[in-house]
Amino acid sequence: MPKMSQAAGLHRASLKKLHDLDAALELMYYGWRGMTLEADDYLTKQGLSRPHHRILYVVARQPDIAIGSLIETLGISKQALNRPLNLLLERKLLTSKRSSEQHRSKLLRLTATGQRIEQTASDHERKVMRDAFDRVGTRGAVAWMAVMEAIADNN
Numbered sequence: 001m002p003k004m005s006q007a008a009g010l011h012r013a014s015l016k017k018l019h020d021l022d023a024a025l026e027l028m029y030y031g032w033r034g035m036t037l038e039a040d041d042y043l044t045k046q047g048l049s050r051p052h053h054r055i056l057y058v059v060a061r062q063p064d065i066a067i068g069s070l071i072e073t074l075g076i077s078k079q080a081l082n083r084p085l086n087l088l089l090e091r092k093l094l095t096s097k098r099s100s101e102q103h104r105s106k107l108l109r110l111t112a113t114g115q116r117i118e119q120t121a122s123d124h125e126r127k128v129m130r131d132a133f134d135r136v137g138t139r140g141a142v143a144w145m146a147v148m149e150a151i152a153d154n155n
Contacts, residue, residue: 039124046117047091051084056110056118059094064107066099093117 015026036050043053058073059065065073071081085108088094093114099105110118133141 035125035128038128039121042124043117043121048087048117049084051080052088052093053118053121055081055084055088056093056114057122059108059110060115060118063109066102066105066107068105070108088114 015022017023039053040050043049054074055070058070062069062073067078067081067085070085071078074081085094089096091113092111095109095111096106097109099107133144136144
């Protein structure tokens with residue numbers, strides 16, 4: 001059975017290179033797509049998408065995060081967070097409680113179901129990363145981490 005990426009007809013080699021860094025840009029795009037393909041398929045089956053996973057991922061790593069801090073961590077607007085956050089709350093994948101120190105602030109935490117969904121989706125992505133790092137070895141993994149850190153710090 002062909003992989004979904006082949007079925008979608010997206011072939012890296014078929015794109016014309018207009019600039020010297022186009023190959024690197026394409027690898028970022030297709031690399032991200034390759035890493036998230038199985039996770040996104042799993043999330044779709046759960047009635048969720050990439051924004052939902054990003055929220056679950058952050059909340060899993062910072063329980064009782066304030067909504068304002070979540071917005072800052074994700075680098076999105078309150079308006080962009082609203083719809084996916086409300087769905088996660090409605091589906092009882094997250095809980096929300098008022099902060100005892102700041103009554104206007106709501107704190108978010110994953111439910112057991114939210115934890116399971118976050119872990120399963122992230123496990124799909126970790127497997128792709130682990131397999132890739134195994135293929136390129138320690139030096140390649142360290143170099144990749146250095147490049148990604150430099151890109152992530154470019155904000």
